[in-house]
Amino acid sequence: MSHKAIQIDEEDNIATVTSDTQDNEEVEVLSPEGKVIIKTKSLDSIPFGHKIALQNLKKGDKVVKYGEVIGVASKDIRIGEWIHINNLESSTVPASNLGKGEAA
């Protein structure tokens, strides 16, 4: 059975995987309506709750989740790639702040 990833808003260019994927495993991406929008290979091991790219992105491109810009790509990103702190930066908070907070 293939892994699932959920696109929360139809404008999103990323989705969230709902199980831990391994390199090169198939991921089926579901739209908010439950339609399979793409099937792609996971290019990394992506943990549950983490993001997968739904399209190729250039450095500086906007990353959209919840229908809003959650930050910009800090590197070129390929479809199926894991999107996290190594390739996505906040538009409002410097990367040096990451992981230092106490609050949940």
Place this chain on the structure above:
Amino acid sequence: MTEFYGFERQDGSVGLRNHLLVIAPIDCSFEPAKRIAAQVEGAVAVTQYYGCGINEMVLNNLVGTGCNPNVAGVLLVGLGCETLTSELIAERIASTGKPLDIVICQRDGGTLKTIEDGVRKLRKIAQEASEAKREPFPLNKLILAVECGGSDATSGLAANPAVGVASDLLIEEGGTVIISEPQEMTGTEHILAQRAINENVSKKIYEMISRQEQRMKAMGVDSRFMSKGNIDGGLTTIEEKSLGAIRKGGTKPIQGVLENNRKAFDKPTCNGLWIQDGTGWDVASVTHMVAAGAQIVAFTTGRGSTVGHAIAPVLKITGNPETYARMEDNMDINAGTILDGSESLNSVGERIFNALVETASGKMTKAEALGYKDFAIFSTDRISERMLGFCD
């Protein structure tokens, strides 16, 4: 058009429940208040713990609770020497036209006589209230509060977006939604401001989030930091983290910011989505949204919060299928079906919307069936608010 069945009140608002509210303006008279409530069917006693002086924030939230249409009648149980008097609260609730009465321990002869007198007065109100009949109303009479607590990685992925779908459906049918917890909106002010209906609302959103950050900063906390737990769980940016919480309010334009502080107390003045400048403490956050007029609450939880509310039905929605299985006695809706692809986000959202309408019409939530009567008023601290220039 969807309809729900509720109780029309004299002021034109519609109650989903027919509660009798016993208010002890101060905790000094909470014991007799609780004993009176225990002896009358459908009654619930509440109080606050910020002393007996007049704190407008506390007063407004007590009055707002009494004015909520889920309350059919009110009995005030005072001690007698407090500055925050029963008469003051009664005066401000009286405009709703609902039955009201007062007993005062020092005036009425101590605990036993006050309880006897109070039970007799509340019994009369209970019988009067019992004559109310449910009638059909359109959803423009419904105000939904959305809240999250005990969140986990499934909250921003399943439960909050699904509740967001329900919020949008409600607003499309003329309803109103209140979202609170501005602490969780950090880093998204530019996004929320774009969704505001005008410049003034946009400015108020910036000011509200800035005040929260200044309070946190005064405590030595930078609220823009992401914790290691957030990052391990898959959240990368503060925008993403905050949007995951905000999504439960849906995607509609923001009508305004509801002030709830020492200077002002606002209620929604039209239908649509509103943000309350509230607190992050779950029970108090729900209480403040209910005081602003919300009659029903959609509460998302990942790890499994169990709270309900004294006068409003609280529907629990979890996006975590394991939490649903482990705590089915508390969880009304399993949104975890989104995770394995067995149900779409939109379909779960519709299921939540339908459950809200059924609950509005009288079906008990699990928290109600279990007798949960949570209530808490939160007040900002006057000293720090004055030092920050937020109040006189």
